[in-house]
Amino acid sequence: MTAMTSPISPVPGVGTATLKLVDRSAGSPTGAWRPGDDPGHRRFLEIGDLPLDSGEILPETHLAFETWGQLTPARDNAVLVLHALTGDSHVTGDAGPGHPTAGWWDTLVGPGRAIDTDRYFVVAANILGGCQGSTGPSSTAPDGRPWGSRFPWLTTRDAVRAESRLADALGIDAFHLVIGASLGGHRALEWGVMNPERVRNLALVATGASTTADQLAWCHLQELAIVGDPYFLDGDYYNHVVGPVRGLGLARAIAHTTYRSAGELDTRFGRAHQGQEDPAVGGRYQIESYLDHHAGKLLARFDANTYLIVNHSMMVHDVGAGRGGIEAALGTVTARTLVVDVDSDRLFLPAQAEELAHGIPDTRRATIHSLHGHDGFLIEADQMDAALRGFLAEDEPGR
Numbered sequence: 044m045t046a047m048t049s050p051i052s053p054v055p056g057v058g059t060a061t062l063k064l065v066d067r068s069a070g071s072p073t074g075a076w077r078p079g080d081d082p083g084h085r086r087f088l089e090i091g092d093l094p095l096d097s098g099e100i101l102p103e104t105h106l107a108f109e110t111w112g113q114l115t116p117a118r119d120n121a122v123l124v125l126h127a128l129t130g131d132s133h134v135t136g137d138a139g140p141g142h143p144t145a146g147w148w149d150t151l152v153g154p155g156r157a158i159d160t161d162r163y164f165v166v167a168a169n170i171l172g173g174c175q176g177s178t179g180p181s182s183t184a185p186d187g188r189p190w191g192s193r194f195p196w197l198t199t200r201d202a203v204r205a206e207s208r209l210a211d212a213l214g215i216d217a218f219h220l221v222i223g224a225s226l227g228g229h230r231a232l233e234w235g236v237m238n239p240e241r242v243r244n245l246a247l248v249a250t251g252a253s254t255t256a257d258q259l260a261w262c263h264l265q266e267l268a269i270v271g272d273p274y275f276l277d278g279d280y281y282n283h284v285v286g287p288v289r290g291l292g293l294a295r296a297i298a299h300t301t302y303r304s305a306g307e308l309d310t311r312f313g314r315a316h317q318g319q320e321d322p323a324v325g326g327r328y329q330i331e332s333y334l335d336h337h338a339g340k341l342l343a344r345f346d347a348n349t350y351l352i353v354n355h356s357m358m359v360h361d362v363g364a365g366r367g368g369i370e371a372a373l374g375t376v377t378a379r380t381l382v383v384d385v386d387s388d389r390l391f392l393p394a395q396a397e398e399l400a401h402g403i404p405d406t407r408r409a410t411i412h413s414l415h416g417h418d419g420f421l422i423e424a425d426q427m428d429a430a431l432r433g434f435l436a437e438d439e440p441g442r
C-alpha cells in the first residue's frame with residue numbers, strides 16, 4: 044500500500060485455485076454446506092492466491108459471504124447484491140427466525156420484497172479488502188502479522204475477480220441479476236463488462252462509469268483525513284492502543300456530507316444549535332452534532348486501512364481503462380440493464396447515469412425523486428422497490 048498509484052491493466056484468468064468453503068465461526072471446514080441451507084449466516088470462502096491489477100498476488104485470500112433462498116435445479120435464479128463503500132455481506136436480516144439482525148437493504152431484499160428471497164437465491168459478499176470478514180489490511184498476513192501498510196492496492200476489477208470465484212464455488216454459471224449501488228454499482232458494471240455471459244440482468248444504482256474529478260477530490264480529502272491522523276502510523280496501528288479514529292471519523296463526516304443534499308441539511312438542521320450548546324462559545328450546530336454522530340457510528344464497525352483501500356478502488360475506477368474508452372466498454376454489456384439515479388445526488392450526478400444509459404445497449408432508466416441526495420437509494424424504499432419490481436417483472440427466471 045506504499046505507492047499511491049495502481050495502474051489498471053488486464054490480468055490473466057483467475058487461475059486454478061482450489062475453492063474451499065470454511066466455517067470460521069466453528070473453526071473447521073464445513074464440507075456438507077449447500078447453498079441455501081442456512082440463510083443469512085455468514086460463511087467464508089477461501090479463494091487462494093489472487094492476481095491483482097497491480098501485478099501483485101494476494102495470497103491465501105478469503106471472502107466472507109451470506110446467502111438467502113434456494114438455488115433452483117436450473118440454477119437460474121441467483122442474484123448478486125454488491126454493497127457500497129462501508130457496507131458488508133449482511134444485506135438483509137429479514138430472512139426468518141434466528142436471523143433477526145437488520146441488514147442494510149432490508150427494504151429491498153427479503154421475503155416478498157422486490158428481490159424476493161422466497162424466489163431468488165441471493166448472494167452477497169464483503170468486498171475484497173473489507174473489514175467485515177473478507178481478506179483486508181486488518182487480516183493476518185501469511186507471516187502471522189496484520190497486513191497493515193503492506194496490503195496491496197486494489198481495483199474494482201480485482202474485487203470482481205474475487206467475486207467471480209465465489210460464483211464458481213456456489214455453482215452459479217450466470218446470475219439472473221447483478222445489482223449494486225454507488226461503489227457497489229462500480230463492481231456491478233465491471234461484472235457486466237468482465238463477465239457478460241454471467242450477467243442476465245444488471246441494475247446500476249446511483250453510480251457511474253468512471254470517477255469524476257469532483258469525486259476524486261472528495262475521496263482525496265478522505266484519504267488526507269486518515270493518513271494525517273498521528274495515530275495512523277503509516278497504516279501499522281493494529282498493535283497500538285490508539286488507532287486513527289479521529290482521521291477515520293473525519294473521513295466519514297466528509298463523505299456523509301456528500302451523501303446528503305444541501306437542501307436536506309438546510310431543511311432538517313438549518314442553523315439550529317445542538318441542544319443547549321451555543322456555537323458562539325464553542326458549542327455545536329445541530330449539523331455538526333449529526334456528522335459527529337455518523338462519524339462515531341462508523342468507528343464502531345470499520346477499519347481505517349480498509350477505508351483507504353476501498354476508497355482508492357473508487358478513485359481508480361474507470362470502466363473504459365484499457366478497453367478503448369468508456370463508450371467502447373459500455374457497448375460490450377449484453378445484460379438487460381436498469382440505470383437508476385437520485386435526482387438530488389450531488390456525488391453521483393444524473394449525467395453519469397445518462398452516460399451509462401446512453402452507452403449500454405439494452406437499458407431502462409429510473410430516477411428516484413428525493414431530498415436526501417445519494418443516500419436516497421437506501422432511504423426511498425418505495426421508489427427503489429417500484430423501479431426494481433418493474434424491471435424484474437419483465438424477465439422472470441424460468442421464462
Ligand SMILES: CC(=O)SCCNC(=O)CCNC(=O)[C@H](O)C(C)(C)COP(=O)(O)OP(=O)(O)OC[C@H]1O[C@@H](n2cnc3c(N)ncnc32)[C@H](O)[C@@H]1OP(=O)(O)O
Pocket residue numbers: 126127128129130131147224317329330332333334336340418421422
Ligand atoms: C449500501 C451500503 O453499503 S450501506 C453501508 C452501511 N450502512 C451505512 O453506511 C449506514 C449509515 N447510515 C446512513 O447512511 C443513514 O443513516 C441511512 C441512509 C441508513 C438512513 O438515513 P436516515 O434515516 O435519514 O438517518 P439519518 O441520516 O437521519 O441518521 C439518523 C441518526 O442520526 C442521529 N441524529 C439525527 N440528528 C442528530 C443530531 N442533531 N445530533 C446527533 N445525532 C443525530 C439520529 O439519532 C440517528 O441515530 P441512529 O442511527 O444511531 O439511531
Ligand SMILES: N[C@@H](CCO)C(=O)O
Pocket residue numbers: 127128129130224225226302417418
Ligand atoms: N452509506 C453508504 C453510502 C455510500 O454509497 C456507505 O457508507 O457505503
